[in-house]
Amino acid sequence: MSEYRSLEDKLNYQFNDEQLLGLALTHRSFSNVNNERLEFLGDSILNYVISLAIFQRFDSASEGELSRMRSSLVRKETLAEIGRELDIGELIKFGIGERKSGGINRSSILADAVESIFGGILVDGGFLNASSVITRVFNKRLEKLSSDDFMKDPKSLLQEKLQDMGEPPPDYIIISTKGKSPHEVFEVACISRVLKKEARAEGASKRKAEQKAARIALTEMDRDR
The missing domain is CATH 3.30.160.20 (Double Stranded RNA Binding Domain)
Structure with missing residues (x-):
């Protein structure tokens, strides 16, 4: 059984090229060939998918309110929470020094890895698959989102x-x-x-x-x- 099967089950997506998932979980301290390029892609599609989702849900929200709602969902803290929910810390490949210094629990690293996974799915399965995974992963948070929380003076x-x-x-x-x-x-x-x-x-x-x-x-x- 693949070492990533549990993660793929949680994502409800199975990689065609599992090496892409391995790359998404490779920190720069481990290798010069790492997840930073996939993180770039993941950040882009994440912002697009979440922007579209809140735009469709909150048709009376202003641009500023939509921006603040999006920021609350795609910020590093939220992505790190998702990384912990997916239990990706143990799967990330670190250099020895980074692992010893607590990289496995570092929020910024977990957040970057989550974006890298989204980028990996985009490359592996295309836009529709990546969009579907992101929507599922964020569904509970999208359901709890209320425009009232972003309409203070x-x-x-x-x-x-x-x-x-x-x-x-x-x-x-x-x-x-x-x-x-x-x-x-x-x-x-x-x-x-x-x-x-x-x-x-x-x-x-x-x-x-x-x-x-x-x-x-x-x-x-x-x-x-």
């Missing part, structure tokens, strides 16, 4: 996201005020060192302008992921 979401990154809250600066009360228009800039550039927006009040700027900042952060 943008300022709160941005502050929470920055806190998770160990960053301070953003600064909001009034750039200009146009018109006279009660028809004033405020232009506000949202500034954080994690943003490539300040996020600017206009609104009929300072608060509305800040919320719009925070939404733009969130979208930019999701794009830069």
